[in-house]
Amino acid sequence: MKFFKSKYTQTIVIVMAVSGLIFLALGGYLTPLYNLTLNPLISFQSWLSVRYLSLREYLTSPREVTELREQNALLESQVTQLQTQLIEMEEQLAEAEVCFALLDFGRTNPEYDYIAATVIGREISPFLQYILIDKGTDDGIQFGMPAVTQQGLVGRVDAVIANAARIKLITDSTSVVNVHLQSAETEAQLVGSLTGDVSLDMIPLDIKVDPGDVVLTSGLGGNYPPNIFIGQVLSVQQRDNALFQTASVQPIVDFSSINAVLVVVNFEAVDTSPLIPED
Amino acid sequence: MIAHLVCVLSLVVAYILQTTIFSQTPLLSGTADLILLFLAAWSLQENVENSWLWTVIAGVLISMVSAMPLYAPLFGYLGVVGISRLLQRRVWRVPILAMFIVTLLSTFFQQALYVIALQINGSPIAWGESLDMVILPSALLNLIFALPIYAVVNDIVGRMNPLEVEP
Numbered sequence A: 001m002k003f004f005k006s007k008y009t010q011t012i013v014i015v016m017a018v019s020g021l022i023f024l025a026l027g028g029y030l031t032p033l034y035n036l037t038l039n040p041l042i043s044f045q046s047w048l049s050v051r052y053l054s055l056r057e058y059l060t061s062p063r064e065v066t067e068l069r070e071q072n073a074l075l076e077s078q079v080t081q082l083q084t085q086l087i088e089m090e091e092q093l094a095e096a097e098v099c100f101a102l103l104d105f106g107r108t109n110p111e112y113d114y115i116a117a118t119v120i121g122r123e124i125s126p127f128l129q130y131i132l133i134d135k136g137t138d139d140g141i142q143f144g145m146p147a148v149t150q151q152g153l154v155g156r157v158d159a160v161i162a163n164a165a166r167i168k169l170i171t172d173s174t175s176v177v178n179v180h181l182q183s184a185e186t187e188a189q190l191v192g193s194l195t196g197d198v199s200l201d202m203i204p205l206d207i208k209v210d211p212g213d214v215v216l217t218s219g220l221g222g223n224y225p226p227n228i229f230i231g232q233v234l235s236v237q238q239r240d241n242a243l244f245q246t247a248s249v250q251p252i253v254d255f256s257s258i259n260a261v262l263v264v265v266n267f268e269a270v271d272t273s274p275l276i277p278e279d
Numbered sequence B: 001m002i003a004h005l006v007c008v009l010s011l012v013v014a015y016i017l018q019t020t021i022f023s024q025t026p027l028l029s030g031t032a033d034l035i036l037l038f039l040a041a042w043s044l045q046e047n048v049e050n051s052w053l054w055t056v057i058a059g060v061l062i063s064m065v066s067a068m069p070l071y072a073p074l075f076g077y078l079g080v081v082g083i084s085r086l087l088q089r090r091v092w093r094v095p096i097l098a099m100f101i102v103t104l105l106s107t108f109f110q111q112a113l114y115v116i117a118l119q120i121n122g123s124p125i126a127w128g129e130s131l132d133m134v135i136l137p138s139a140l141l142n143l144i145f146a147l148p149i150y151a152v153v154n155d156i157v158g159r160m161n162p163l164e165v166e167p
Helices: A007-026 A031-060 A063-102 B002-020 B034-044 B051-065 B072-088 B095-120 B127-160
Strands: A114-122 A130-133 A146-148 A153-160 A165-169 A176-181 A186-191 A198-204 A214-217 A229-237 A244-251 A260-264
Touching (some): A031 A114, A114 B002, A176 A229, A198 A229, B034 B051, B051 B072, B072 B095, B095 B127
Antiparallel strands (some): A114 A260, A130 A165, A146 A153, A176 A214, A229 A244
16 A cells, blocks of 8 residues: 555656546547536636626726716727728729629628627737637637627637637737728738737838728638728838838727627638648 | 645636636736746745646646647746746745745746747747837736735645644
8 A cells, every 4th residue: 555655656647647638638538528627617717707807897997987988889889880881882882883793792792690709818928919719619610710899800710629719819929911901992911919019011112001091801811801890000101121111000999808709600711821832 | 635636726726817817917918927826836835746747737738728839838837847946945944035036037937938939930029029018017917926826825735734733
């Protein structure tokens, strides 16, 4: 019995048991047990997150302004929705005038299906901008699906398990989104940063971009659907000898207080990586 | 055996609190790392012997959950326990001071490791901006939370290993 009570034997037994469990998990044998364990964990995480966010909002909002702020948020949401609708309608009208007969209404006016998901956490590392949601493959979420709010684009699904998923925000430093500038009629790239600010890159020098210009997804690259609202241009920077101009963008979504997102489930991202030549 | 159970339960609680609360409460772009603080405080305790084992397990599992590349969280947390164990034998008379030193050194080590891992992976992250916006604010937050976390862990370990009073 002394043999089994020694700390080395205990450590070896624990290491072997944990290794065995990891191998069984990797082989898929523990999926029912995995789901059984994760479901309450994710439920508790969701419960705690919702209450914490509510408490934070309650503590940080002045009492007398709360109602006005709610009304303002509602009106802002409606204005944003109407603005997005207006932009879409204008684009549809322009295309219809040019080639109505060839117009594919399914492409220009897609009816997306959404799954609503609650944000249950954020990435542990402060260098990365990711959120965790409480919906996974069991609910129809797949890798690469775009995530939006009623205001605009949030990001895309980066990893997914049975009942949770991780979304890479467009503010992440490795995120690149192909965008279309509404007024300037040009394409550009929206890139994130370490601090969560987003900016436009690859804007041709001969294009005039003004503060307030609307930034939409262009759909190029196949990672995001076209015409999703992202934000507005704040300022434009032109450097001497630079090949392109850049611009700061004010995103329409407040990424610091996202409570829920909508995942577009009927959009399939196009994997263009096989078409990119290797070095 | 109780030490193993307490450690794994504490790590699960720390992970949930980290993702739901601490990661959503940044100072500039830096956040406190509750798991780092727990592992540092846990491995500073004299009566605890399982810190390496659970650091490896926690590091592997968090590496799988996190979007950080190259298993950086695992090596980061191993470094935390390494620094902690190294200092435990040198500053053992003043454990609170040891906790502060370990927290500071561990934060710099872990965040530097993250920057290197991300740069290797192709992220356009600059050292100067990382230091100003993430590393220093994270270090400050970790130092603020170091004392309460150490007190809680010290209390837990004290309850697990009560002092024997001779009759």
